[in-house]
Amino acid sequence: MEKRDFSEISDTCKWESPDYEPWFPVSEKSNPLTRDIDKSSPNHIVRLLAACDAQMFQKDTGTTYQRLFSDSVVLTMLEVARTVEQILRDPEDSLVVLSGCGTSGRLAFLMASCFNRALRDRQQNTVYSYIIAGGDRALLTSLEASEDDPKLGMLTLEKLCEGKRRVLFIGISCGLSAPFVAGQLDFCLKHPDIYTPVLVGFNPVTQAREETMPGYSLTFREVVQRMEEQRGQRAFIINPAVGPEAISGSSRMKGGSATKILLETILAAAHTAAFTNTHVTRRVLLDMMRGYERVYSVTYSHSDQIATLLQTAGLSLQCGGRVCYLSWGSLGLVGLIDASECIPTFGADYEDIRGFISGGYQDMDNIEGDLTSLGSQFCIAHEDFVSLVLPTLSDRDTVLLLYTCHDDVGDVEKMVHRVREKTSNLHSLYHGLEGDTAVDSIGLLCSSVLNITWPSSSTVHMQWELSSKLVLNAVSTGSHVLKGKIYRNHMVDLQVTNSKLYHRAIHILQKLSGVSLTQCEEALLKAIYHVEQLPEDITSAGVTTHTLTASRRNRVVPLALVCLLIGCSLSEAESRLESHPVVRDAVEACLTSSQHLTSSAGDQNSTNH
Numbered sequence: 123m124e125k126r127d128f129s130e131i132s133d134t135c136k137w138e139s140p141d142y143e144p145w146f147p148v149s150e151k152s153n154p155l156t157r158d159i160d161k162s163s164p165n166h167i168v169r170l171l172a173a174c175d176a177q178m179f180q181k182d183t184g185t186t187y188q189r190l191f192s193d194s195v196v197l198t199m200l201e202v203a204r205t206v207e208q209i210l211r212d213p214e215d216s217l218v219v220l221s222g223c224g225t226s227g228r229l230a231f232l233m234a235s236c237f238n239r240a241l242r243d244r245q246q247n248t249v250y251s252y253i254i255a256g257g258d259r260a261l262l263t264s265l266e267a268s269e270d271d272p273k274l275g276m277l278t279l280e281k282l283c284e285g286k287r288r289v290l291f292i293g294i295s296c297g298l299s300a301p302f303v304a305g306q307l308d309f310c311l312k313h314p315d316i317y318t319p320v321l322v323g324f325n326p327v328t329q330a331r332e333e334t335m336p337g338y339s340l341t342f343r344e345v346v347q348r349m350e351e352q353r354g355q356r357a358f359i360i361n362p363a364v365g366p367e368a369i370s371g372s373s374r375m376k377g378g379s380a381t382k383i384l385l386e387t388i389l390a391a392a393h394t395a396a397f398t399n400t401h402v403t404r405r406v407l408l409d410m411m412r413g414y415e416r417v418y419s420v421t422y423s424h425s426d427q428i429a430t431l432l433q434t435a436g437l438s439l440q441c442g443g444r445v446c447y448l449s450w451g452s453l454g455l456v457g458l459i460d461a462s463e464c465i466p467t468f469g470a471d472y473e474d475i476r477g478f479i480s481g482g483y484q485d486m487d488n489i490e491g492d493l494t495s496l497g498s499q500f501c502i503a504h505e506d507f508v509s510l511v512l513p514t515l516s517d518r519d520t521v522l523l524l525y526t527c528h529d530d531v532g533d534v535e536k537m538v539h540r541v542r543e544k545t546s547n548l549h550s551l552y553h554g555l556e557g558d559t560a561v562d563s564i565g566l567l568c569s570s571v572l573n574i575t576w577p578s579s580s581t582v583h584m585q586w587e588l589s590s591k592l593v594l595n596a597v598s599t600g601s602h603v604l605k606g607k608i609y610r611n612h613m614v615d616l617q618v619t620n621s622k623l624y625h626r627a628i629h630i631l632q633k634l635s636g637v638s639l640t641q642c643e644e645a646l647l648k649a650i651y652h653v654e655q656l657p658e659d660i661t662s663a664g665v666t667t668h669t670l671t672a673s674r675r676n677r678v679v680p681l682a683l684v685c686l687l688i689g690c691s692l693s694e695a696e697s698r699l700e701s702h703p704v705v706r707d708a709v710e711a712c713l714t715s716s717q718h719l720t721s722s723a724g725d726q727n728s729t730n731h
């Protein structure tokens with residue numbers, strides 16, 4: 123029996139203490155479990171990610187936080203599921219809209235597509251639609267700035283729902299923070315005759331964002347308070363805590379997984395009830411969520427193979443190679459989503475980790491259709507992989523195949539042969555069903571194989587998606603950790619492209635330098651505008667102006683940090699960063715020399731005394 127690590131067990135609960143980083147909401151806290159993730163081996167990284175993901179399913183211990191399985195959460199899910207059920211029974215002029223920014227918008231798209239497909243399969247009219255801040259381009263790339271616009275959110279929703287009699291609006295904001303979603307929720311509250319708003323997120327309402335939004339009179343918290351006044355009748359809030367992210371603030375990980383678990387449970391239960399003439403019950407919801415908990419356990423029971431993938435991908439990134447996910451079916455969307463998130467999360471280039479889906483935009487089924495004309499970054503079909511990537515593929519690159527027993531194995535096999543002509547660095551993630559006796563000719567051609575077998579069920583494809591999401595999140599996060607992008611459990615080189623990221627950057631600077639928030643903001647602004655002194659027109663400008671300027675610059679947070687740690691000019695900080703291209707090394711070198719400076723100043727002081 124494996125020995126239990128008690129230090130990890132206590133770290134699991136530490137974040138719940140009121141004294142632990144009290145100035146941050148749960149979604150922005152740093153996870154005590156992962157404070158040394160940057161120095162961990164591939165196997166240990168996977169163990170840490172598993173321990174963090176386990177926090178999603180932790181039972182309610184009667185503390186401040188409600189959890190996924192808390193009665194209050196399940197009860198609200200039940201009410202929302204019953205509302206969906208009613209819409210499915212009488213869909214005329216009705217719509218269920220899922221909306222969010224970044225990953226939350228991408229998951230809104232994934233789920234709306236999945237449940238519309240389920241309706242089409244039953245020859246029913248579709249009732250789902252999605253909104254992602256920034257439009258369909260944001261499904262594949264980072265358009266974080268649109269998150270800050272509450273009016274745009276509201277107008278997009280109003281336009282989408284024109285002429286509808288009844289709309290169930292599901293706004294997803296993991297941090298209870300996106301102004302785009304707040305504007306939409308507020309709009310729903312003002313039109314209760316048509317709209318019923320549901321907010322999904324992972325902070326208590328008292329931790330919803332308090333900052334004012336540009337051109338808007340309410341804060342997110344005030345919108346949530348208004349929803350609370352209507353709670354249970356005309357507005358619903360589903361907000362269990364799932365613990366801090368493994369990489370602080372990276373809500374694409376647990377936030378995304380928990381969003382998928384909660385909403386798929388609600389929608390799948392509503393479908394079953396509506397089409398079997400029964401009603402959604404608490405038990406059905408709980409059983410489905412427990413099913414997802416099993417997905418978590420089954421997936422991480424393959425930790426060694428996940429670690430192999432992560433190590434291979436890490437080596438590729440370290441030597442300037444690429445990681446390509448080649449997927450079939452709905453796993454393609456999971457691959458595209460994971461790859462696209464590396465751009466804002468790790469400041470990665472779109473070619474570093476890239477997803478391709480067998481049928482391209484035909485399989486995507488997004489509102490705006492084929493986006494290939496927007497440039498190479500938007501070329502997502504396997505044929506694009508063959509023409510754009512395959513010719514220059516080498517052993518430096520990692521290729522990961524994602525497919526299931528429902529996909530055309532002959533097609534997978536053809537692709538495997540083409541890739542093998544260029545590289546042997548080929549791996550596969552395959553989901554099969556119990557009793558599946560397929561001959562593993564594909565596995566024989568791969569350097570590593572991760573085969574997961576599942577019991578058959580009507581929702582197994584959603585379980586495959588979650589399992590693949592966990593694996594890919596581990597691969598993309600772990601490989602960037604190995605590349606040296608993370609310091610402790612913070613992404614230091616983040617892109618400061620919206621107000622949430624602007625404030626996160628200031629807090630990271632404060633945590634790592636120990637100086638005041640005001641000094642940190644000044645250092646950040648100097649790095650953004652590339653000036654040694656801050657003129658009045660910069661200090662008086664708004665956050666939107668700062669983030670717009672920051673979006674055209676690189677490495678602003680590392681630059682500001684080096685200036686703060688060494689007390690040097692921007693040009694000196696730049697040359698120090700140039701001599702340490704790996705961000706973690708640069709930070710460590712500066713910390714060592716600043717400690718050295720402090721201790722020699724201390725020595726000097728003690729000599730003087």
Ligand code: S6P
Binds near residue numbers: 226295372375466
């Ligand atoms: C987070 C990801 C971001 C968020 C987006 C929305 O890992 O990079 O794109 O999804 O900022 O966040 P939220 O809290 O409104 O769901």
